[in-house]
Amino acid sequence: MEQFVWRVLPLLTILVSFLVFFYLQDSYWAQLHPLVKLPQNKCSLLHHHHFWLTSKRILTPQGIISGSVEIKEGKIISVIEGYSKQGKSKHEEVIDYGDAVVMPGLIDVHVHLDDPGRTAWEGFDTGTRAAAAGGVTTVVDMPLNNHPTTVSKETLKLKLEAAENRIYVDVGFWGGLIPENALNTSILEGLLNAGVLGLKSFMCPSGISDFPMTTIHHIKDGLSVLAKYRRPLIVHSEIQQHSKKHLELNDKGGPRAYLTYLHTRPPTW
Numbered sequence: 544m545e546q547f548v549w550r551v552l553p554l555l556t557i558l559v560s561f562l563v564f565f566y567l568q569d570s571y572w573a574q575l576h577p578l579v580k581l582p583q584n585k586c587s588l589l590h591h592h593h594f595w596l597t598s599k600r601i602l603t604p605q606g607i608i609s610g611s612v613e614i615k616e617g618k619i620i621s622v623i624e625g626y627s628k629q630g631k632s633k634h635e636e637v638i639d640y641g642d643a644v645v646m647p648g649l650i651d652v653h654v655h656l657d658d659p660g661r662t663a664w665e666g667f668d669t670g671t672r673a674a675a676a677g678g679v680t681t682v683v684d685m686p687l688n689n690h691p692t693t694v695s696k697e698t699l700k701l702k703l704e705a706a707e708n709r710i711y712v713d714v715g716f717w718g719g720l721i722p723e724n725a726l727n728t729s730i731l732e733g734l735l736n737a738g739v740l741g742l743k744s745f746m747c748p749s750g751i752s753d754f755p756m757t758t759i760h761h762i763k764d765g766l767s768v769l770a771k772y773r774r775p776l777i778v779h780s781e782i783q784q785h786s787k788k789h790l791e792l793n794d795k796g797g798p799r800a801y802l803t804y805l806h807t808r809p810p811t812w
């Protein structure tokens with residue numbers, strides 16, 4: 544027994560000292576790089592409490608500067624030209640982006656994520672990843688070409704379900720103004736109360752069968768509801784002509800010519 548103890552004891556001692564060493568290392572690192580407890584939305588790529596992003600090209604209201612952006616507890620607290628390590632303690636992190644542009648996130652208010660229903664065209668996953676890759680941090684999704692179109696609180700709910708855990712940037716939603724909801728205030732108010740940021744309508748056929756065009760009367764009705772909510776109406780304002788002659792493709796026009804494209808559109812708006 545005694546022999547056994549003498550064999551095991553040194554091994555145990557070594558094991559315990561390793562454990563103590565790694566424990567102290569860990570807390571040493573934790574002190575150097577204190578992790579911010581991130582909120583549920585995980586809206587940060589850099590898990591530092593206090594850090595600097597440096598770049599030779601930082602876009603500011605005064606133009607492009609070479610400098611650093613100081614971030615503390617998830618908020619930008621300074622943007623300065625140049626960068627000096629002076630006065631910075633070990634507790635601080637610097638991430639140098641070199642020549643890469645550091646700029647405010649862009650907002651794109653006109654995107655078609657087509658989800659649910661036409662995800663072969665686009666989708667929450669691909670569309671919002673592409674947005675993030677291009678520096679766009681907020682998109683507002685059009686009420687078509689998803690199927691069904693976003694024209695009631697029920698169809699907005701389908702959108703929200705499809706978006707769950709599949710978006711990489713902030714997403715807002717436009718609702719659609721179509722004859723059915725323009726003539727029924729309770730559908731329209733249901734959609735607005737459910738959180739759409741405003742409405743979109745077409746004065747010519749949209750090309751999507753469950754998104755019919757609106758006349759001036761529908762638009763006036765929609766506007767009177769929107770006025771109460773102080774949200775905007777955006778209108779695709781090409782006017783439908785009785786003659787559809789302009790829509791016939793002209794074989795003579797070059798398929799890549801801008802004029803050929805213009806001839807496919809209604810002549811007035």
Ligand SMILES: *[C@@H]1O[C@H](CO)[C@@H](O)[C@H](O)[C@H]1NC(C)=O
Binds near residue numbers: 730
């Ligand atoms: C408006 O739409 C709601 C919900 O679809 C329906 O219950 C109601 O009868 C409609 N009202 C009118 C006046 O058509």
